[in-house]
Amino acid sequence: MSNQHWFLETDANNVAWLSFDKANTGTNVLSQEVMQELHERLNELQTNKPKALIIRSAKNSGFIAGADITEFETMQSPDAAFEMVRQGQQIMDQIEDLPFPTVAMINGFALGGGLELALACDYRVMTNDTKAVLGFPEVKLGLNPGFGGTVRSTQLIGATNAMDMMLTGRNIRPKAAKRMGLVDQIVPTRHLEKAAEMLALNPPKKSSRSLKLKAMDSFPVRKVLAKVLRKQVAKKAKKDHYPAPYRMIDLWEQFGHDPEEMMVQEARAISELMCTPTSRNLVRVFGLQNKLKGAGGKTKHTFKHVHVIGAGVMGGDIAAWCAYRGMTVSLQDREAKYIAPALERARKLFLKKTRSAEKASLIMDRLIPDVEGESVVRADVVIEAIYENAQAKRDLYASLEPKMKPGAVLATNTSSIELTEIAKDLQDPNRLIGLHFFNPVAMMPLVEVIGTETTNKQDLEKGMAFTRRIDRLPLACKSAPGFVVNRVLTPYTTEAFFIAKEGVPLIAIDKAATDFGMPMGPIELADTVGLDVSAHVGKILSEAYDLDIPDGIEEMLEKKHLGKKTGQGFYTWDKKGKPIKPKAENYTPPSDLAERMIYRYLNEAVAVLRDGIVSDADLLDAGMIFGTGFAPFLGGPINYIRQHGANKIVNRLKEFEAKYGKRFALDAGWEKFITSGAIEHDDENE
DSSP states (O other): OOOSSEEEEEOTTSEEEEEEOOTTOSSOOBOHHHHHHHHHHHHHHHHHOOSEEEEEESSTTOSBOOBOGGGGGGOOSHHHHHHHHHHHHHHHHHHHTOSSOEEEEEOSOEETHHHHHHHHSSEEEEEOOTTOOEEOGGGGGTOOOOSSHHHHHHHHHHHHHHHHHHHHOOOBOHHHHHHHTSOSEEEOGGGHHHHHHHHHHSOOOOOOOOHHHHHHTSHHHHHHHHHHHHHHHHTTOOTTTOOHHHHHHHHHHHHTTOHHHHHHHHHHHHHHHHTSHHHHHHHHHHHHHHHHHHHTOSSOOOOOEEEEEOOSHHHHHHHHHHHHTTOEEEEEOSSHHHHHHHHHHHHHHHHHHHOOHHHHHHHHTTEEEOTTOGGGGGOSEEEEOOOSOHHHHHHHHHHHGGGSOTTOEEEEOOSSSOHHHHHTTSSSGGGEEEEEOOSSTTTOOEEEEEEOTTSOHHHHHHHHHHHHHTTOEEEEEEOOTTTTHHHHHHHHHHHHHHHHHTTOOHHHHHHHHHHHTOSSOHHHHHHHHOHHHHHHHHHHHHHHHOOOOOTTHHHHHHTTOOBTTTTBSSSEEOTTSOEEOOOOTTOOOOTTHHHHHHHHHHHHHHHHHHTTSSSSHHHHHHHHHHHHOOOGGGTOHHHHHHHHOHHHHHHHHHHHHHHHOGGGOOOTHHHHHHHHSSOOOOGGGO
């Protein structure tokens, strides 16, 4: 009988405490081995029959993070997956059927399978810690809950609350969980163990389901609500791209009245979804995200004070985000009037994030206007975010460098200028790193951490660690015009401009991209980023890589038609910041519309790998997913090439070159990709 992960002890009151401490990991996850051992412990409990059972985590990190998703990839068929899932369901049923009170003591997160295990208990007591959350994140992996979550959650808190949790994958905080009946008690962490014991020894009578919840089981109600839910989901996800939420709605609509049958169908649904390309790719994306997180945690550094120079939209929002993540931040610009709008945007962000004026004010206290730049001497990280002019940046560094304390990080948020160009006048040019954020800062998770061949390794490590400290994903990349994200994205957006000049309606161009899986069309994206920014990046890349840029943009810039920020760009933007898109009824777009844009994107992705801007294809895929929103269900551009066939894409690019010109010329990296299945960068580009 194994005893590696679950540890059972009984106290003087005959209350059994079953502690989960998965061996050799910092986080509890439910692997097949863990589940088998849990089954053995439950058999012991069924024999010994204590007065009550409390299930808890022995790890301070939280309760249970969910199933071990690495095992999903080993499932070769839906039938094999179904067998595994059904075994898991039966173990959860074993908990539910124990002939004495059971309490889940939730000391932090309880996600996916962890929440399903807690729901199998009679009662749940949870810490009120700010980091504690409950949730069903399975939809983010292209799946539905599989260990009884669809059944027990809809029965306990009703379909409206439960389906919202499952369809969005959003986390629920303790107070909200208590309000909806997901947990029975929330208490401070120091009282959690005692509260669990008291609940186990004095279990309250379980209330019967309300008439409202029972009414939701009726077929007419399920049919109406299912229709509403499908419309809501369709606004955010296409069924062809993300089938899981639609499958969950179908599951509840068809079997919500019959919990036993719904349990079997839940297992069937997740087993079939688990073997789809969408789920496989989303699991891959999850792994890529963890890879980026891990890259920023290799060394430990302390960051308390950040100084940002440049209070424009980007600089101001970087400062606000750092303050929100708990740091003292000083924000510098030429005059106080330039800092004021950034402070106002910051206050709105903090109110939105905290939903509390008091908490927002406390965060605002950490964000300090500093026109004279006096705080530079105390800063652990100094981030320059002024306008894109190499000489202006060099002049700024000349005044900054002598004031900075030893060991402080000097970073630039340049979006396209090479580091060697702006660092050459520094006393120590090798201390400058790039920390390239993306707009909007509070939403975009990626930060490019940029260095040259001679950049101080310790400063790069600090940049990676700082990025994780502010809860962002660091992508290590080599300094080159456009770095990774802008370099790959620019040919894609410029092709959209070429297509627009051919007379294709803007809305058709954007729709072709979103139909492919992009979160936003390239025309709307350019307007959102700012046509001045797009034009500047395009100019730098055109000079560096002989990139064709269509004319007409300069004329828009002269008219101050810069996009969303001026209310007019390709689209007109309303006061709520939404584009007004002219309709194109009865218009049939060219059949190659999406391919023209996407294949230029893929061609440049191959070029970036050949140039060694990132160290491997996984990092490039991660960068383009988290930096541009490249369709996550496709697993990244290089993954897309592998799955759809490099030869097919190469042949199509050749056709496009013959038809549309040299901007579709094949990058040299394709040859290596086709012959080896991988793209290695050229030694001469080292």
